[in-house]
Amino acid sequence: MKTRAAVLWDRQKDWSVEEIDLDPPKAGEVLVRMGGSGLCHSDEHVLTGDLPWPLPMIGGHEGAGVVEEVGPEVTGLAPGDRVVFSFLPVCGRCRACAVGMSNLCEFGMYLGEGTQISDHTARHHARGQDLGLMCLLGTFAERTVVSQANCIKMDDDLPLDVACLLGCGVITGWGAVTYTGEARAGDTVVVVGVGGIGINAVQGAVATGAEHVVAVDPVEFKRQKALEFGATHAVATSEEATALLGELTHGRMAAVCVNTMGVGSGDQIGASLAMVGKRGRVVVTNLHQATETQVTMSALDLTLMEKQVRGSLFGSSNPRADIPRMLELHRSGKLKLEELRTNRYSLDDVNAGYDDMRNGRSLRGVISF
Numbered sequence: 001m002k003t004r005a006a007v008l009w010d011r012q013k014d015w016s017v018e019e020i021d022l023d024p025p026k027a028g029e030v031l032v033r034m035g036g037s038g039l040c041h042s043d044e045h046v047l048t049g050d051l052p053w054p055l056p057m058i059g060g061h062e063g064a065g066v067v068e069e070v071g072p073e074v075t076g077l078a079p080g081d082r083v084v085f086s087f088l089p090v091c092g093r094c095r096a097c098a099v100g101m102s103n104l105c106e107f108g109m110y111l112g113e114g115t116q117i118s119d120h121t122a123r124h125h126a127r128g129q130d131l132g133l134m135c136l137l138g139t140f141a142e143r144t145v146v147s148q149a150n151c152i153k154m155d156d157d158l159p160l161d162v163a164c165l166l167g168c169g170v171i172t173g174w175g176a177v178t179y180t181g182e183a184r185a186g187d188t189v190v191v192v193g194v195g196g197i198g199i200n201a202v203q204g205a206v207a208t209g210a211e212h213v214v215a216v217d218p219v220e221f222k223r224q225k226a227l228e229f230g231a232t233h234a235v236a237t238s239e240e241a242t243a244l245l246g247e248l249t250h251g252r253m254a255a256v257c258v259n260t261m262g263v264g265s266g267d268q269i270g271a272s273l274a275m276v277g278k279r280g281r282v283v284v285t286n287l288h289q290a291t292e293t294q295v296t297m298s299a300l301d302l303t304l305m306e307k308q309v310r311g312s313l314f315g316s317s318n319p320r321a322d323i324p325r326m327l328e329l330h331r332s333g334k335l336k337l338e339e340l341r342t343n344r345y346s347l348d349d350v351n352a353g354y355d356d357m358r359n360g361r362s363l364r365g366v367i368s369f
């Protein structure tokens with residue numbers, strides 16, 4: 001069938017919204033009509049080349065939609081089902097899945113390939129070429145074909161262009177604080193960068209019962225949003241945050257610092273390490289350029305204060321358990337979702353949406369289909 005999608009043909013160029021050819025789903029795959037797709041910074045990393053995944057690629061990995069057709073061997077999904085996509089596929093059988101680290105499922109090895117997990121071929125084509133899919137999803141499209149391993153069935157009490165945020169930003173930020181960072185009630189938490197991920201790190205810290213939640217962002221609008229979402233303090237720089245944390249904690253500093261600014265930097269790891277205290281955790285959620293290998297930090301602090309630097313993928317969560325958990329928290333009024341979506345766009349306006357993200361004019365932009 002024909003459908004429309006936003007395709008990246010070259011680095012540093014705009015997304016091209018065009019008609020593409022879409023094959024029917026094969027074994028283990030489903031055809032989904034998209035309802036909403038969030039504009040996450042990770043797609044921007046593909047555009048800039050920080051994340052050097054192969055092109056051409058259909059962007060988008062934070063999506064929700066309605067199943068229209070199922071291929072052979074699909075279980076538990078039928079046409080008409082509403083699904084949110086986990087941006088990481090989960091097999092449920094590998095060793096990582098079995099021990100409760102399904103964010104690190106072995107299917108993850110195919111993420112950079114962009115073709116279908118089932119047979120490593122493409123269902124999406126344009127201009128006589130196969131198209132890859134961001135995180136095997138390609139949610140910047142009216143219709144897409146994805147593996148059932150990415151699909152989490154959901155009830156129908158939430159609009160799809162809000163539910164899509166559960167597919168990446170919400171649990172990535174929330175889990176970075178609660179799971180990777182292991183924050184506990186009474187801790188002080190600092191979040192560096194208040195975008196779609198950072199604002200959910202703020203929400204996770206608030207729900208955990210943190211004493212102080214300090215948000216850091218150079219953009220005034222983001223600091224305002226952080227306070228609306230429950231941060232106790234919002235400052236423009238890590239230097240200001242370091243001084244503030246010293247005062248607030250009588251020098252004990254934060255238990256957890258989550259790095260979620262758009263592009264990570266080696267220097268920020270050291271700045272963040274200085275913001276945590278004894279056995280404090282720096283959680284590196286943001287992506288650094290693939291070529292960056294240098295980090296500046298006090299290695300002596302690692303030893304003498306048992307400080308720790310931890311990577312975090314999808315908030316160290318288990319998508320099949322935690323996406324429904326986030327929905328339940330929202331239903332009980334303990335998690336804001338509608339408020340995350342500050343800007344809405346049509347598929348044709350995807351480039352304008354990214355412009356707003358780059359210029360700090362959106363907390364999370366969403367394409368509504």
Ligand SMILES: NC(=O)c1ccc[n+]([C@@H]2O[C@H](COP(=O)([O-])OP(=O)(O)OC[C@H]3O[C@@H](n4cnc5c(N)ncnc54)[C@H](O)[C@@H]3O)[C@@H](O)[C@H]2O)c1
Nearest residue numbers: 041042193194195196197217261262285286287312313314
């Ligand atoms: N690990 C994962 O599983 C995972 C998942 C999704 C996204 N990410 C990554 O997380 C990062 C954040 O994504 P996002 O969608 O929230 O991005 P975003 O662009 O929406 O937000 C980034 C925020 O960082 C702020 N910022 C920039 N420089 C700063 C600095 N020096 N100090 C403090 N704040 C600063 C910006 O003003 C902006 O508000 C990206 O690198 C993205 O690729 C990681």
Ligand SMILES: [Zn+2]
Nearest residue numbers: 040042168169
């Ligand atoms: Zn994302």
Ligand SMILES: [Zn+2]
Nearest residue numbers: 091094097105
């Ligand atoms: Zn697995």
